[in-house]
Every structure is written in C-alpha cells, then in structure tokens.
Amino acid sequence: MVGDEGGGERDGAMEAPRAAAREARLCELVEKSARGEPLSKSAIKKLRKLEWRASSEARERVKDVRKERRELRKQGDAPAAAAPACAPTRALRAPFSLTPADAGARAYAFWRRIGEPKAVLAPMVNHSELAFRLLARRHGAPLVYTQMLNATSFVSSAAYRADNFERLAADRPLIAQFAGDNGATIERAARHVVGAVDAIDLNCGCPQAIAKRGHYGAYLLDEPDLIVSIVQHLSGTLDVPVCVKIRVLPSAAATLSLALRLQEAGCVLLTVHGRTRERKSRGEADWAAIAAVKAALAIPVIANGGVERAEDFAACLAATGADAVMTSEAALENPAIFAGAPCTRARQLALAAEYVALADEHRPPSFAIVKSHLFKLLYISLAEHTDLRAALGAAKSHEQLRAVYNELAARERAVGDAAPDAFAARCDCDGAPFVSWYRRHRGVVSGGDGGGAVAGGAVDADYAP
Template sequence: RVLFRWRRPSQAAPRGAHAPVMVASAWDFWRSIGSPRHVCAPMVDQSEAAFRVLTRSLGVQLAYTPMLHARLMVEAPAYRAHTFDPEPDGVDRPLVAQLAGHDASVLLAAGRLVQSHVDAVDINFGCPQGIARKGRYGAFLLDEPELTVSLVRALAEGLDVPVTAKVRLLPSVDASVALCRRMQEAGASALCVHGRTKEQNKHRSGPADWAAIARIVEALDIPVIANGGIATADDVAECLARTGAAAVMSSEALLENPALFCANVDPDSGAYLDQPELARRYLRVCRQLPPPTLGHVRSHLFKLLHAPLRHQPLLREDLLEATSLDDVEPVVERLAACSHHQPAFHTPRFDAAASWYWRHRTAAVSADGELGETRGAGGASSPESRSRAELEAAALERRDRRRREKKRRRRQRGAASVAAAPAVAVL
C-alpha cells in the first residue's frame, strides 16, 4: 500500500465549488488505496471481517465494515468490540468504517475511535430501513440537507483520515446533483451513490438509475462509486461504462455470490467456483477470523446455499440447531452433495429460480432455466413477475412462517433441555 498523509480540507484549501487542492487530495487518497474498481458494501451483521477477507480473495479491492451505530460505538465498549472487527495483520485493507448517526460530536468521537484502524471513515446517508427513520440516520437525513452537509464538514475537518459518504438518490436528480456537490465542497473525498431513492426498497426497489449516477459523476470532481443493480460480472462492466464511475459496489448479490467480481473463476487456479466451494472457503476463513456469533455464519450460509436448503428441510434444521463450526461443516458437505440444486452463476446453466438474490427478481423462468428479464432505463436487470400486492402478501407470509418456525424450534430446544436435565430426588 502507498503511504499517504491525509490533509484535512481546512488545511488544504478554502471551501468552494472548485477547490483544486482539495480535489487533488481526494484523488491522491484514491490512488493511495490502489484506485479500486470492485467494492464490497457495508452490510449490517454481514460484511464482517471473515466475509470481507473471502471477497478480497475473489476480486474485491475495497471493503466497508458493517454499519456502526456512532452513539453505541462511543457509549458501549461491548458493542464496539462485538461490531468493529478490523483484521490486525493488514490482509483486510484498504478498509472503510461506516458510521451512522445525526450528532456531529458523537460521529466525530466514534470516528476518532476507529480512524487508526481504517483508511477512511464513511457517513451512512443510504440506509432506507424503518429503523433508520426512528434513529434519525441513513437516507432519512437526506431530507435535512443542511444537517447532512454539516456532518460531512465536521468529520472532514476533525478526523485524521479521509471522509466519504454513501447516499441514495433524491426524488429529483437535479436535487441529488446539488446535494452531492455540496458534500464535495464540505470536504468529502469520495461518494458512493446508490441509484435508487429511499422509497425504492425491498420488493419496491425497481431498477437502479445508472443515468442519474452518471449525472452525478459528471458534476463532481472527486471519485464516485456506483451502487445498485450489480448482480453479475457483466453488470460491473456495463455500469462502469454507462456511469463513468471510479468503481462499483455490490451488496446483496455479493452475499450470495462472493465470486461475483471474478465471474466465479478462481483468480489463481482458473477453476470454476460453485456455491458449495464458496461456502467451504468462507468456513475456512471463519476458522482464522471467527465472526462475532454463529448467527453470522448461518446467515451467510442461508444465502450461499439457498437452493439446496430449500430442498433439504432436515439439513436446514441441522444448520439452525448447530452450535459450533464443527457442527456446521458436516451439514455443508451434505448440502454440497445436492449439486443439482445450484444457480450456476456465470454459466450457460444459470438458474434464477435457484438463486437467493434473484428470488424476487425473476420475471419468467422457462422450462430450460433461462431467465426472462426486463431492464429499466439506466439500470441493471430488475425482473418483476408478480404485482406489488402479491409480492407484499408473499413477504408477509414468509415472515409469519419464519416466526412460527422460530417458536417451534424454541419449544423443541426447551423440551430437549428438560429431558436432558438430571432427575432431582424429592425428599
């Protein structure tokens, strides 16, 4: 890695739309981390060190920590130890720590706790979930542009590392461009732009607006990362070409296919990487960098091995009841034997119906497994096969089914604990 000494915006140049020294410093920073093109997104309880290191071995060149709640980072050492997990030997670099919050002093304090372990600190203006509305962070801060800009400025002037921001589009592209320019002027060294609004979420997501991202790239002078609609290696190349962005970021698709950026071809051996092999590699990294809980491991495996788990409910139960990696590994090997249940990414045999990522995006899957898809203007594949009402009803049914399954498993575990308890003599 190139040694790089960051100069704060207040030291580098006066504020203004065209502060050349500030812009030059932003690009110096970008080059110092290798001018990355492939980025692993910040994902709550998902982009932990083990997963980040796995993706780096398969083409990721820059990764983000999970979203870190700034107030909890400052006030709760246990939360900080549980959530912030920089790998100590330098394998997991370059790394960006993402913070969420709305209080500049708290964000600054949290940033100072992590800055010596990362290459930059990012502010989350992109989370569209209801919890972000309640906590007053994420994409809901975009409705408060003065606050948004002031947070970028406070961290850019107060930290010893570059400050970046991850944003979503506003309903107006012109308004998005204007706000991003203000963030640049406030000292942001890079922006990641998700090509959807906060209202475009979950089954309402629709196609990512790459044309809007291209407008922002054209208007800014600092590096821009394009996010949204990155599901295949072809999407990566197309998004870079159509937006002119410095890099592309993937999140959900990368969770199911950590080999997305290398098109499922091992960078060293050239061998094809199927889902069981990716699961094995993830578990091997987990031995070296244990995730905070076994729940993190299970969550990844439910995505990596989505198709065989759907067809093997007993093995799914075994995975849910596992209490250690020693319990998990045999289950993965038994699931690997179900090789006919695979999405086969980046091959002519690709089966969207077998994919976790594509499960709500499939328009039509023909008898031979080919995906019928539609493309929105300026975005990646975003097929729709059912009406919004049908999708919402299906989502509610899945939620209720998961709740029933959790209750049943709790009852089973409780009964097993009672049965295993030694008898107590009553005198």
C-alpha cells in the first residue's frame, strides 16, 4: 500500500509538467496555424487531439465552477461576519505615521519581494480577469492587477467573490484593487484575499459616472482627508501591503500634498495616472507631473498613461524617473507588448487563439467579457470580415465563438498569403497599413491601405480605474 501511495504521489507530481508541456505544444501549433504555416498530417492530428483534450478538461472545470456558484447562490449571501476571512475589523495597532526614510525602506523591501517589475498590466473593469492576466503573463507581464473589485459587494456576496476572484498559484505577483469609501469595509474585503495576493490597491482613479454614483475612484480625490484615513486604517490593520492609484489633481501642489500624505499614511506603492479626472482618457498624459511626484517621494511610483508601443515603456521611465510603467488599452490589443513585440495583424490573430483557449479553461464570469476582448484583439480583421464581426456579436456559447474564430483564421491566412508584408507590418506606428483598435478614435492623417498614422496624444482606456 505504501508503494501504491508513493506511485500516486509521483504520478501527481508529474502531471503538472505534463500539462504544461501539452499547453506549450498546443500554443505552438495554434500559432503556426494562425500564421498560415503548413502543418504535417501528424501535426494536424496532434493539434486536434490536444484541442479536444483541453476542451474536455476545461468543460469539467467549468462544470465544477458552475456547480459551486449555484450552491453559493442557493445559500444566499451570508452576513460578512459569518466568514472567517471577514472577521470584525481590528483596532489600529498604533496611529500609523511614517517618516520618509521609514516609508521608503518598508516600501522598497516590498518592491524587491515582487521582483522590481518595470512594466505593469493595469486594473481594468471587466477586462483584467484571470484568463487575460494569464495571457499577459505568458507574454512577459511581470506584475498584474485584478479588475476593480467593489469592496461592499465583495464583503457581502459569496457569489460576487466566486465570480470575480479566482486563486491560482501561477497568478503571482498579483495586486487586488478595491473600490470603496469606508476603511473598515475595504479591510474586511481585503481579508478574503490575504494570502492569495501580494498587496491590495485603493482605487482613487476611476473617472466614470458609476464611480461618482458609488462615491469611489477619482471622486474621492475631492476628499483627501478621507483617502488618507482609509489608507491609515488599512496600513494599521492589514498584514498585506497597501497601494493606491490616483490621478493628477488640477494643481501640482495638491497632487504633491496628497502623495506625501499617502506615503506617511503607509502606502507602499503609488500609481499616478497623468491625466485629471475631468480629462479621463483625452489628450496626452502629463509625464512631467508624474516626474514631480516621483522626485518628492521615497516610495516606488508607477507611471500610468500615454503608452501605445513597447518602446513607450522606456520613454516613460526616462521622462518620469518612475520605478515602473503601467498600461491598459495598448495591452488589450497587444498583450505581447510586455515582451517588446509590436502590434501586427498576424500577431493579433495568434494572440486571439491563445486567449480563446485560456478563456475556455478559466471562464470569465460573463461571456460578454470574452467577446469584448476578441473585438479588441481582432479589430482590424473584423473590420474587413464584417459578417464574422456580426457572428461574433451574436455568439451565445464558447463553441460558437471558437467556430467564428476558426473561420476568421482561415480567411486571414488567405489575406496574409495575398499581402504578406502588410499582414506582418506594425499597426502601432505612423504610416501603418491598418488602423488598430487603439488608434480607432483618433483622426487618420496618413498611412497606407486603411490609414494608420493619426493625430493627437496617446490615450488609455476609459474603463481603466
């Protein structure tokens, strides 16, 4: 019996590497197929076998997840106090106030623990779900954030937690972003994820109307005392580091004052979006304003806003002196930006295939999230194959969605055969042969077939908190 148990343990230990090898081989074959490279009969047979196995395993996992969610909804939303992870709030250990030297030493110890990343995937409403985070990590993202999580819903609803937060060992380092205006509530929400994340982030950057109605995000910037008190409470009660994401304020003095107060209150990492709340995503990001904040603080600063191409990471780091650069919208159309890869029509087709496979395995809470990602990844292709754009919008299941993608991939291979240079050309620069999704809302001033060069500053997604 002991020998049998040992054999079972060895088999279990070997299964993870085997699964990883199968996934790597599947991705390799899918990418080759998407690029139009000919596959041998044995490779085609292997591809079909791997796709069938991945689909079968994914269906079993999805069944388990759906069963768990149904059970949670049958039980109803239990009071927060019933959950051990959501125990009554703690009293502050002591009034939380740090000198710049103490704040810097504490913060950079955390920064080193998570690998001192230079590029970061932003928290994006309904777009930073697990499947997309894993895709970004696969292509070089060293640090990612969850989507914005409503603290009140996270505390009160087990179903909301199951739908919006999934624990996975490979999904680290990870920062969970919460939206709310009450320190005790955010603390309780954070206790549900302690141990599964490397830090929590307070959203003080979302400029949308829903944030105004909910009294969170960038609408807290009108009440700096409230933001500071929340960060003090979290820093003094939680055993996980506390970060904050803000936007620049109308005056440089107000921005610096808030940043310094947050550092003193225990914030270990400050992300600064270089646009005011009122500007949302319009116009160029103010990198000089971010540089002023970085120069004044002793803690790590992440610059956000104005990144479209891989080269923009280095330009932003140089201009701001920041410790890292965060991007949102550019990564939605090209998750391989983190690996330094330019956006091309051919690359987007391969990335979309990877995302479909990951979404099969790690189903987002809403099917609309999957379609939204594909509309962005395949914007150029769908603009040409309008019937498939309509079919993607009408898809009701992952099987229908995969069928639409397969048909689109077949047509795109024909496009690539007819115009290989344009198909492999960059779409994220002036004079590009196609207008990419990132550049869709700026005026085209020059370019080849379909345009590409545009006027105006770089923009980030409105939905990036």
